[in-house]
Amino acid sequence: MTDQADQLKYMSGFGNDFETEALPGALPQGQNSPQRCPYGLYAEQLSGTAFTAPRGRNERSWCYRIRPSVRHVGRFEPIDVPHWKSAPHVIPGVTSLGQYRWNPVPHGEGETDWISGMRTVTTAGDVNTQNGMASHIYLVTQSMVDSYFYSADGELLVVPQEGALRFCTELGVLEVGPGEIAMLPRGLVYRVEVVDGPCRGFVCENYGQQFDLPDRGPIGANCLANPRDFKTPVAAFEDHDALSTVTLKWCGQFHRSSIPHSPLDVVAWHGNYAPYKYDLSTFSPVGAILFDHPDPSIFTVLTARSEVAGTANIDLVLFRERWLVAEHSFRPPWYHKNVMSELMGNIYGEYDAKPDGFAPGAMSLHNCMLPHGPDQGAFEKATTGELKPHKLANTMSFMFETRFPQHLTEWAADEAPMQADYADCWNGLDKKFDGTIRPA
Numbered sequence: 001m002t003d004q005a006d007q008l009k010y011m012s013g014f015g016n017d018f019e020t021e022a023l024p025g026a027l028p029q030g031q032n033s034p035q036r037c038p039y040g041l042y043a044e045q046l047s048g049t050a051f052t053a054p055r056g057r058n059e060r061s062w063c064y065r066i067r068p069s070v071r072h073v074g075r076f077e078p079i080d081v082p083h084w085k086s087a088p089h090v091i092p093g094v095t096s097l098g099q100y101r102w103n104p105v106p107h108g109e110g111e112t113d114w115i116s117g118m119r120t121v122t123t124a125g126d127v128n129t130q131n132g133m134a135s136h137i138y139l140v141t142q143s144m145v146d147s148y149f150y151s152a153d154g155e156l157l158v159v160p161q162e163g164a165l166r167f168c169t170e171l172g173v174l175e176v177g178p179g180e181i182a183m184l185p186r187g188l189v190y191r192v193e194v195v196d197g198p199c200r201g202f203v204c205e206n207y208g209q210q211f212d213l214p215d216r217g218p219i220g221a222n223c224l225a226n227p228r229d230f231k232t233p234v235a236a237f238e239d240h241d242a243l244s245t246v247t248l249k250w251c252g253q254f255h256r257s258s259i260p261h262s263p264l265d266v267v268a269w270h271g272n273y274a275p276y277k278y279d280l281s282t283f284s285p286v287g288a289i290l291f292d293h294p295d296p297s298i299f300t301v302l303t304a305r306s307e308v309a310g311t312a313n314i315d316l317v318l319f320r321e322r323w324l325v326a327e328h329s330f331r332p333p334w335y336h337k338n339v340m341s342e343l344m345g346n347i348y349g350e351y352d353a354k355p356d357g358f359a360p361g362a363m364s365l366h367n368c369m370l371p372h373g374p375d376q377g378a379f380e381k382a383t384t385g386e387l388k389p390h391k392l393a394n395t396m397s398f399m400f401e402t403r404f405p406q407h408l409t410e411w412a413a414d415e416a417p418m419q420a421d422y423a424d425c426w427n428g429l430d431k432k433f434d435g436t437i438r439p440a
Contacts, residue, residue: 007173010231014213014276020172021064021268022235032062041267042068046170048185048210048273059210061171061271066239072189072263073246076255081115085409086153086252087123087132087207094413096122096365096406099372101422104361107198111142114192115149115247115254118203121412122343122365124404125313127153127207127252131306132404133314135343136203137363137416140165143193146242148263150189151249154207157302157316158182159398161347161361163199165192170266171274172233178347179396181301181316182277183211189246189263190275200361202345204400208313211302219286225301229282232274238262280347280396285322291329296399306403312340317399319351325389332382335373341406342366342399349395353378357419358397364422368405376428 011018021027026041028034033043041064048059117139125132164177169190176182184190213225240262247256283301288294296317304314324331332353345363353374358364366372374382
């Protein structure tokens with residue numbers, strides 16, 4: 001059993017080949033699968049891509065564990081997880097055609113863990129063809145005890161908004177709180193514990209290619225999210241015999257298996273397929289320093305590419321503290337319709353384009369080709385205020401943006417605290433046209 005003090009150590013870098021061992025000499029040297037592994041361990045590979053994926057996209061890790069993972073599952077029995085949905089999930093009578101916004105989702109009266117506390121907001125694409133995504137809200141008040149989970153459907157990008165969670169995974173331990181994100185790869189087994197609760201946050205379930213750093217192009221080698229700021233845990237293991245359950249999500253269905261021990265028994269591992277965390281305060285924004293507002297894609301933290309060049313399956317976009325200095329320009333995001341669909345969430349503070357009604361923990365959905373932009377108050381402030389350098393402080397919002405239309409679940413449409421009057425925020429944008437006045 002790894003000491004708790006040694007568990008919360010991290011290795012720096014994005015997409016690196018790491019090697020780590022919780023016991024000295026546990027990691028074989030010079031080969032992946034020796035005839036006999038140190039300490040009587042079993043060698044096993046965890047592959048996140050096809051064996052023949054190009055070198056730059058090939059992801060796999062070799063694990064040296066107390067038992068092979070075939071011993072970490074038994075006979076599966078289907079179970080009902082009523083609020084966690086997968087695409088396609090298009091419900092008659094539930095329309096996704098509109099601009100929607102929700103107040104922060106309150107915690108209920110009962111206790112919820114990582115599985116029972118998940119609430120799906122939207123689905124997009126098709127989990128069976130490994131394209132698209134789902135967005136969720138999690139409400140977690142209690143830790144998983146001798147209970148474990150993994151998803152065969154996709155990786156989970158976790159964005160905490162309230163409280164802190166500990167993810168005890170096969171490959172190490174991550175702790176994340178508001179202002180950080182965590183990535184849990186497809187197929188990785190883990191247990192979720194409450195460090196500081198109650199916990200609320202957002203999850204993007206990515207069915208497609210794994211999230212990667214975006215190409216910087218003319219920006220060059222620096223800024224945006226820098227690889228050194230991503231943290232991958234060191235090896236940590238449990239040699240723990242107790243009746244346990246493993247829940248598997250597979251093609252949108254949930255199944256549960258009972259085993260007599262913990263599955264988190266990887267004593268050493270090496271490779272590039274692993275969980276990681278990232279501190280969003282280390283994101284270095286790039287923006288206009290003379291005039292106009294750039295496309296919001298300039299704020300992309302991570303991107304999950306599709307087969308269409310330049311068109312993402314999903315982008316994670318971050319709107320954090322930054323300076324506004326553009327001259328003779330409308331500084332907030334401009335009005336637009338977009339081929340992409342945008343689900344936004346507020347982590348803390350005030351979002352400049354929607355200063356009213358978008359509290360921390362709130363979320364909004366602007367679907368494919370539906371117009372949106374600053375509300376009336378933001379427009380008036382931006383068009384009449386003095387254009388001196390101004391710092392947007394105490395603000396952090398994000399966006400899950402996908403090329404697929406996002407379809408509301410029944411919970412999002414009927415139970416979540418939707419703002420019925422959200423679209424009214426644009427009602428005051430009246431006609432200002434006067435064809436008799438020539439431009440200066």
